[in-house]
Amino acid sequence: MKYTELKEEIFNKAKDKFDDYEIFINNINTSVVSTYNEQLNKYTISESGGISFRGIKGNMEGYAYSENVSKESIDYLIDMAYQSMIAVGEKEEIFIYKPNQEEKINIISQKSSISSDKKIEKILSMYDLAKLESEEVHQLDGQGVEIFEDKYIANSHNLEKYEENSYSYAYAYVILKRNGEMKSGMEFAFKDNFMDCDFEYIAKSAVKKAEREFGAKAVDSGKYDIVILNEEISSLLGSLSPAFSAKNVQKKMSPLEGMLGEVIASDKLTIRDLRSLPETNVIESFDDEGIETKDLEIIKNGKLLSYVHNMETASKDGIDTTANASRSYKSVSSPSIRNMVIDGGTLDFEGLLRKMNNGLLITSLQGLHSGLDPVSGVFSLPCNGFLVENGEIKRAVNQIILSSNLKEFIKSIDEVGTDRRITLDGSYVASMLVKNISISGI
Structure with missing residues (x-):
């Protein structure tokens, strides 16, 4: 699995201070295309997430986390978890999953291979589609988002599981202007694949929703x-x-x-x-x-x-x-x-x-x-x-x-x-x- 080697190194060091231990990793990669009318507003790719470590000794447990999911964080995680365990002291009950037998799972999703140019083109197209639907379109804010998320958990009781999920959504927020009065409408789509979004429907539906708001x-x-x-x-x-x-x-x-x-x-x-x-x-x-x-x-x-x-x-x-x-x-x-x-x-x-x-x-x-x-x-x-x-x-x-x-x-x-x-x-x-x-x- 993707994080197995990191887990092995953490657990090898953790056993000197703890009886049981667990790591939990969650990462989210997000790409966002944002447009204003016929112009690209921004295109960003970001990553968020990190790793947490939990160590248990007797009736005590300690936590630590880091945004650095790498071997460089191992000593920090173990030391901080040990310090927090000593500071908190004994607890009435501690919960860690102990499967009856080894449990492993590894679910891999299909990552998107769509080019950034194609994503930008599709989101920008919604402005022209909206203008075809109504000459009263004053503003269209478009956005397309692709998200790839992975999750991993492993503990000292033969548990090791990993899964990935990817999905996309797109929306158009339209403002119409009529005789100085402005009304808005929004439409969206949530799909596995960015290109499965119906961008024409999103744009035209947002316009129709805004039109109904007048009066x-x-x-x-x-x-x-x-x-x-x-x-x-x-x-x-x-x-x-x-x-x-x-x-x-x-x-x-x-x-x-x-x-x-x-x-x-x-x-x-x-x-x-x-x-x-x-x-x-x-x-x-x-x-x-x-x-x-x-x-x-x-x-x-x-x-x-x-x-x-x-x-x-x-x-x-x-x-x-x-x-x-x-x-x-x-x-x-x-x-x-x-x-x-x-x-x-x-x-x-x-x-x-x-x-x-x-x-x-x-x-x-x-x-x-x-x-x-x-x-x-x-x-x-x-x-x-x-x-x-x-x-x-x-x-x-x-x-x-x-x-x-x-x-x-x-x-x-x-x-x-x-x-x-x-x-x-x-x-x-x-x-x-x-x-x-x-x-x-x-």
């Missing part, structure tokens, strides 16, 4: 049935996903504490955490403690079946880990959802609007960092969208606020659409019809 105004405050676009469902539920972490549940920092096994949502809602992201080759075959991952049902037909666990939280609850340990090379393990996937329903997007009949289509949520409390699950978010009458979009709506809480929101889901797509935060979700939600006009 927007608020609506009266009250209770509304709403359809929330799949992208915004992803952002909202992603921001609320810490509620499913067993660590937060055990710390009494989740609105779902004590609700395991209960019906907490509409029977239309099924949420899964999958080891692979649908419609892609992206896979997480092992979690950040080295344990083989598996598909997990979190909510099935409205019933809360599981929180997500790492080894520590599972031990506290007396169950097996769900293999949801997540960390960077700088941090310790904490459980989190990998790939949130919502089961699709039976109605397409237009069908959701027809069933709603009268209400609001929500196409943009803002303030997720400031207007949402993941501990209580309460949120109050500025949003934009469209007024829907008799199942048809009538006019744009802005300057409104959507208010609810996690438990109320998921119980109010009336239908889930068939329009599932991968969003930029790595979820796979559909639009939803949600009943009787509070909307305030600004």
